[in-house]
Amino acid sequence: MPTNPTDPQSRILTEEYEVLHEVARVLHSSKGLKNMLEDVLEVLTGFNELKVEKKAGIFLADPEKKVLNLYCMLGKFTDEFLEKEKVVPYGDCLCGRVAESGQLLMSESCFTDARHERKYEGMQAHGHYIVPLKTGEKFLGVMFLYTNTHPAWYQHSQEVLLSIGGLVANAIENSLIEEELKNYRNHLEVLVAERTADLKQVSTTLEKEVAERTHAERELTIIREQLRNLGNHLQNIREEEKTRIAREVHDELGQSLTALKMDLVCLKEELPSNQPEPQERIQSMSGLIDSTITSVQRISTELRPQILDIFGLCEAIAWQAKEYEKRTNLQFDLNCAHVPLDNKELTTDLFRIFQETLTNVVRHAEADRVKVRFRQQDNKFILEIEDNGKGMPPGKIEDSQSLGLIGIRERVLFLGGEVEFLGEAGKGTKVVVKVPLES
Template sequence: MTDKRTIRSRSRGAAMFVLGLMTGALVGRPRADTAPEPLVRHSREIVNNASDAIISADENSVVVLANPAAAAMFSTTVTEMQGRPLSHYIRAAAGVGHTPPDFFRHTDTRAGRRATDYSVTGVRGSGELFPIEGSISSSQQDGQQLYTIILRDVSDRHMVQQKLARSHNQLRQLSAALQTIREEERTHIARELHDDLGQILASLRMDLNLLQRPERSPPESLRLMKGMEDNLLTAITSLRRIATNLRPRALDEGGLYFALQGLRDDFVERHGIPCALYADEADLRLDDAASTAIFRIVQEALTNIARHANATHVTLNLDRLNGDLLITIRDDGRGIRAEDMEKAESLGLIGMRERVWAMHGEITISADDPSGTRIDIVLPLGGHTVE
């Protein structure tokens, strides 16, 4: 079965052939064996209806013929292109000659699928530069050298490649940041265990040794036991604080709704920014995976607001609708800019997106009206609900 690449190659060859007939009939001297007018007319129809941009230029790099696809590519008309220098539409490399092949020298031949493809820069009628790929062939018509150029606009492909490269770079940075955060958390936990629990346990051991001495009077023993009790309460408090920092107890004890309430209260107390939470406990009865992901998403959003937004009020809305959970987080701060969302170091936003995408959801981050930032998230809850 003939594949699409073979068909496209044949169509290119046919286009070059019929364009040669046209240019030969239109720019060549009258000859007895010139192609019949019906064939030239048919050839013109083929070239004009071709989806690829096709240009014919002479050895002085003057455009002899162009089809409508070429005119559309360069934001001009066929009439306007004919008789114009090729350099008006294709940017030549510095220091090269002036024949059409010179425009394609010193270019990247790896850009296309075939070795005959070249990557060059096109110039639209507005002066906008854009990437194009093309192939060039030459033919003799009545002693005159003519060049047929077939071009493709690859702006969309380049944009996709740039987005993929930027996405891969962000994921690499996110992975590196997660490794750093993990090590920092381990160091922090080890320090807290050593400084808090370690010292308290050492003090308890010393008091226990003193308490075991027979010469201790009852009042002294009571004083030591009271100190040991205080140390034990302090150790319990420290242990709970460390455990809560690792994972909120409310997620396990009360569920997502109460965990978000605690997160909201802690945010208000720590940063002094009023925060309203609108949610129904029944809508947030979800399994552990979904509850943890949603909690971390909201936590990261509040962290970003506290660090960057300069907001005076925050609103959290969580609603169930047709099997989806709709989350809206709004603040009245300075508002996020498009360039902020594209920064490679915006690891908080990247982390939020990754958690949403992991649940097959959608997230939109935009500047709110009249001021502030709005985050809209849609999470499908199929398989995550708990009765």
């Protein structure tokens, strides 16, 4: 419907529209809450139809303490007023009543309205509009506007004032939320900074620990390697010593005993046959020399079987197996391929591992069959020794007291190979040694 500017009704409508528009514009500026609210009060005091004086203010609600706190004002107020109105409890005077009821209030005169409980020195007669500031049901404060005495409602004044109250309340709520967000963000930033500092500290400590650990591990590896080298060196010395003693015992003692025996035979022939006593003594001496020669051969072979150096590992294993068969009730099942092994140290190591494993079988396994398999596969020698005894008790493999097993493992590791001790209670034990060809 077209409006006529001279018609009072349409003039009011235009003014309402302009005021609402101006309030909305002010509240969209980014001047900060207090400045925005002061500008809103300024706009409202220019609302002719409401006949507002240039005196107004806004309280913000503190719902926990149930009080209104004076937030901003427009116009001149006495010091007494400012001091007394700083904090107004809910229910007190006009503004406190609006805080309780949440309803718009109009008061005709501060002197005649009994609800206007607070009086001030030099107070002039005036009326009030007290507008609740609410978003939905949430109460955020109160806006008071001074008027002439006996302000009269015009047709839509209540709706307009409540709408403006809603707009102001929205602005206050947004600002409070922003403030809360800002505080929260600041709090988070402090937390993140603290946490980062903590993590940095932990990370530095960890780095230090890792470095120390790495250093200790490196040292341990070096010491282990030195020990392994030393062990191997001692084994080699022992082996050389055994070989030397075996050779001396075999050659020198053996030759001397053989010469002694031959001398004895000559002596026997030179003695007259009618002297039985010396003849018998020579006979028994000859028997003693024979058994000493056998002992010398046994000792020399046990120290280091010559067969190992002359015929190689397979024959040495076969010979050793026969020796065990003679001395124990073990039956051997041998499957040894003729693998060309011209590395004397490797041959010795594998043979000693075989002997140590067999000693364990005889001492601990209570077995009657042993399977031995020696072969070459790809670029590895594989020696497998399996008994049908009671099986290795759990924990023995890792036991630091198992010096025999440790010795085997160390020999194999020195050769760059690997060893496995497999077995279950009642199902025998299998030792698998794998060493690389190039070792």
